[in-house]
Amino acid sequence: MPRPLDKLPKAHLHLHFTGSMRHSTLIELAREHGVHLPDALEQDWPPRLRATDERGWFRFQRLYDIARSVLRTPEDVYRLLREAAEDEVAEGSRWLEIQVDPSGYAHRFGGLTSTLELFLDAADRAAAASDLGIAVIVAANRTRHPLDARTLARLASQYVGKGVVGFGLSNDERRGRARDFDGAFRIAKRAGLLAVPHGGELLGAASVAECVDDLDADRVGHGVRAAESPRLMERLADRQVACEVCPLSNVGLGVAERPEDVPVRRLFDAGVPIALGADDPLLFGARLMPQYELARETYGFSDAEVAELARQSIRASAAPDSTKKELSGEIDAWLAAPPE
Template sequence: MEMPRPLDRLPKAHLHLHFTGSMRHSTLIELAREHGVHLPDALEQDWPPRLRATDERGWFRFQRLYDIARSVLRRPEDVYRLLAEAAQDEAAEGSRWLEIQVDPSGYAHRFGGLTSTLELILDAADRAARSSGVGIAVIVAANRTRHPLDARTLARLAVQYAGRGVVGFGLSNDERRGRARDFDRAFRIAKRADLLSVPHGGELSGPQSVAECVDDLEADRVGHGVRAAESERLMARLADRRICCEICPTSNVGLGVADSPEDVPLRRLFDAGVPIALGADDPLLFSSRLLPQYELARTVYGFRDAEIAELARQSVRSSAAPESLKKELLAEIDQWLTR
């Protein structure tokens, strides 16, 4: 019988990780004490929190915990620490390329405005990449619950740094509270600068949410997109157009999108030919980083090593990594499989 290959040695790209949500829990505790921030029990003694965001009250609680966690990042050195530790964690799990998503407006009041905040994050990402050996790029993300004019402001900011560390433009938060088409002008601004379109969709809303991301925002990837499995026609479109879904199984269970890991339709999407990039979403709130998602592929979804290698390839191909790095990583994935 063939021994399973070590998943932490499998080169992979991580394409769905939020900035605040990437923080180590131990770092949250330390920074909260340093800055005198009171943490609710759900972020301290009772961590990880019990979440269920399929109703409005549950989503509000999730956002409240996220906002409290964000509030401990008060100094530039806190930002440098977060990204340095995130890069170390990525490297330990075999991740060689990370695209981390951030809404600079959530920090702008602390760090001197939108531009200076983004420049701080980009500098911290560059420093973390050089020290860890993990390539790191930034996705600027607008908030669906804010006005589309705010999204256009962020899109113009992202365009200013296209080619200087910013590789994509996203749209996050509860897709039930903002239609994709309301943000189409912001995404057109980003697309004209060749930034990837990577909106969230198909998490708390059904397959129509994914279709709107594709039709209205010209999505290159869809954050989550797991509900696309409810439509054979939509899966065929995603497969034909090679539009990647960033599937985050642990997050789906944590937020109540699926009742258990077995209920996340990862195998259904994969067998339909939809490109997939496994992601951790917010490890701070779900207590699970990237490697456990690959472990679920093996132990819960029955993926053989050849299929797991294909998942890793799809993450690399769907990334904004330089072509030279993509070629290198794809060759190393082949080596992992033949070793």
């Protein structure tokens, strides 16, 4: 029998705030707050999605916005993060970096600053109640003006050392070039934040290269299209820029037709660091564990290679060095133990 993947210590570096919600919690909060859910978020869940054209992306974003609308009170936020932490621990995750754009919630929680402080407090409480380190990545929206991104970068910079560890850039990469947001990322990098923009999901290898060249990315959200360029994979490997690969999200959005088409093995064999992620389990129906199961069952990873994936996720994280050392030792112990 293979070693149990839920006992393998790992870091989860690509998880969006609303997208981390349990489906059962979405249903309960919608009923509590009188929010009507479309069939795709209720009886036909998980929704059938395909976001490779603008109409498909609009539908995906619309469903996400509806899901976000059920978060009406601070108690809802605390519940979401508490349950997310419980789910992470159950899958062997020991460090979580959860991504949020405070702009999407600020109108409910008193503005950008108070919203971010609410999320940070909820993360602290969830971490204290579980065996999980939790940090926050503040993400700008690619479809909004770059000046909005600078505002968020300045806000995030004020919370370095207080729970914020990175600055991201999300939403439809076809709607905003990476270089348009270089000012925001310079602010974030000067403050000591990791640069973790999305790229190479809906667009090709050039989108990943722009994240690295124009935004000085430490990691790239998704990044799977880097596999289209051997030269780019070599650069990522040389610079140890990790790709936060979310295989079942890629299939769910139509980036890949089948799980076996996601180039996880190609990236890994090229030496590109990989941090497997779930992206938005609420919309894709799969959390972190199925991504690791795919690595073993579909991509043919041995236990030693799966352990290396876990190590790469931890090395690419913003976890303290002491935590990285501890988790690395636990991974060694997992691999040294006989298969069950």
